[in-house]
Amino acid sequence: MKKTRVGIIGCGGISHFHMNGYKELEAEGRIELVSCCDIDSGKVAAFAEKYGFPRHYTDAAEMMKNEELDCVSVCVWNSAHKDCTITALRGGANVLCEKPMALNAKEAQEMYDEAKKAGKLLQLGFVRRFGEDAEAVQKLVSEGTFGDIYYAKATYLRQNGCPGGWFGDKKFSGGGPLIDLGVHVIDLTRYLAGCPKPVSAYGVTYANLGMHRAESEMGWHVEEGEHPYNVEDLCAAMIRFDNGLTMSIEASFNLNIEGDVGDVQLFGTRAGTSVNTLRVLTTKDGRFITFTPEGEHSFRFGPAFGAEIRGFVDASEGKAPCKAPAEDGVWLMKIIDAIYESARTGVSVEIK
Numbered sequence: 001m002k003k004t005r006v007g008i009i010g011c012g013g014i015s016h017f018h019m020n021g022y023k024e025l026e027a028e029g030r031i032e033l034v035s036c037c038d039i040d041s042g043k044v045a046a047f048a049e050k051y052g053f054p055r056h057y058t059d060a061a062e063m064m065k066n067e068e069l070d071c072v073s074v075c076v077w078n079s080a081h082k083d084c085t086i087t088a089l090r091g092g093a094n095v096l097c098e099k100p101m102a103l104n105a106k107e108a109q110e111m112y113d114e115a116k117k118a119g120k121l122l123q124l125g126f127v128r129r130f131g132e133d134a135e136a137v138q139k140l141v142s143e144g145t146f147g148d149i150y151y152a153k154a155t156y157l158r159q160n161g162c163p164g165g166w167f168g169d170k171k172f173s174g175g176g177p178l179i180d181l182g183v184h185v186i187d188l189t190r191y192l193a194g195c196p197k198p199v200s201a202y203g204v205t206y207a208n209l210g211m212h213r214a215e216s217e218m219g220w221h222v223e224e225g226e227h228p229y230n231v232e233d234l235c236a237a238m239i240r241f242d243n244g245l246t247m248s249i250e251a252s253f254n255l256n257i258e259g260d261v262g263d264v265q266l267f268g269t270r271a272g273t274s275v276n277t278l279r280v281l282t283t284k285d286g287r288f289i290t291f292t293p294e295g296e297h298s299f300r301f302g303p304a305f306g307a308e309i310r311g312f313v314d315a316s317e318g319k320a321p322c323k324a325p326a327e328d329g330v331w332l333m334k335i336i337d338a339i340y341e342s343a344r345t346g347v348s349v350e351i352k
């Protein structure tokens with residue numbers, strides 16, 4: 001049987017997690033690692049050697065012209081997602097693009113349209129959908145445990161946690177903790193609630209701490225010529241959905257808080273839960289009760305990426321439906337655009 005031919009664009013931090021997943025599939029004889037690409041020639045050469053890619057490139061268009069690839073992971077910084085994804089789709093590959101889908105909804109829509117035109121799969125790197133915690137909660141949702149989920153709280157708060165470099169430079173990242181961290185928990189919440197359509201958002205952003213910390217020992221030092229730090233520290237927002245669900249979201253790179261906090265909480269007509277602890281809070285025979293479902297339900301980064309890559313290859317081979325389709329990436333970018341627009345204007349923004 002022909003092996004699925006795999007390539008990767010962007011050989012930085014997150015690409016190694018994609019590679020762990022591909023290496024597992026290579027060991028099973030399902031895929032062939034064909035070529036990798038990064039604009040940094042030293043980095044891509046070392047990457048090719050480390051993972052055993054026979055060929056490497058510094059230009060994605062050249063790679064797609066020279067190679068026949070079935071599956072391509074796009075792991076570049078956010079501002080390059082659109083061009084690299086479209087290049088890979090036009091070159092005939094199915095694409096797994098890292099989150100956030102793009103800098104904004106307009107770019108995301110172009111990527112979505114291109115995938116449709118090319119007749120190729122475009123999956124989003126919503127890795128939280130592939131966690132054992134998400135699977136356990138989704139099972140409870142499908143059993144009707146929570147009833148109608150009408151309120152949800154998504155949090156991803158870091159005390160002092162901008163990854164630095166391009167992540168703090170809006171031109172490359174599109175924004176701060178909302179687009180980088182918030183995107184994970186907004187998507188997970190929406191996914192667990194059955195992917196309702198967002199209708200409006202009201203949000204605020206603050207940039208009080210990071211700008212100063214950037215020049216202090218508490219953060220990172222910005223050398224001349226390096227990326228400026230110009231993104232928000234904190235974003236808080238309320239998102240309304242067409243099925244009556246309201247979601248609150250808080251995400252920060254910098255906040256005067258004791259340590260880092262992250263969770264997704266769902267509140268339904270029958271029960272509520274926190275994804276982190278996966279305790280179900282409900283009532284029975286006139287009493288409040290709490291129970292913990294059996295089985296594994298923690299979020300583990302490595303296994304979740306393994307499941308994401310396996311899911312991508314399965315979907316590209318037509319063996320399973322895609323669990324994180326491009327359509328949901330576009331909705332997420334519409335939500336993010338609306339929150340930033342609301343923070344700028346001070347009024348609630350409609351989402352269409």
Ligand SMILES: NC(=O)c1ccc[n+]([C@@H]2O[C@H](COP(=O)([O-])OP(=O)(O)OC[C@H]3O[C@@H](n4cnc5c(N)ncnc54)[C@H](O)[C@@H]3O)[C@@H](O)[C@H]2O)c1
Nearest residue numbers: 010011012013014037038039040075076077078080098099
């Ligand atoms: N799913 C997750 O949990 C998760 C975690 C971290 C990062 N990410 C996402 O992964 C992406 C990459 O993040 P990272 O931390 O690996 O960044 P990084 O800076 O470590 O790596 C990005 C790489 O892309 C390369 N690159 C940029 N433009 C390119 C182009 N046009 N062609 C080829 N290579 C190009 C850079 O040279 C760099 O090596 C981002 O979109 C980020 O949001 C996702």
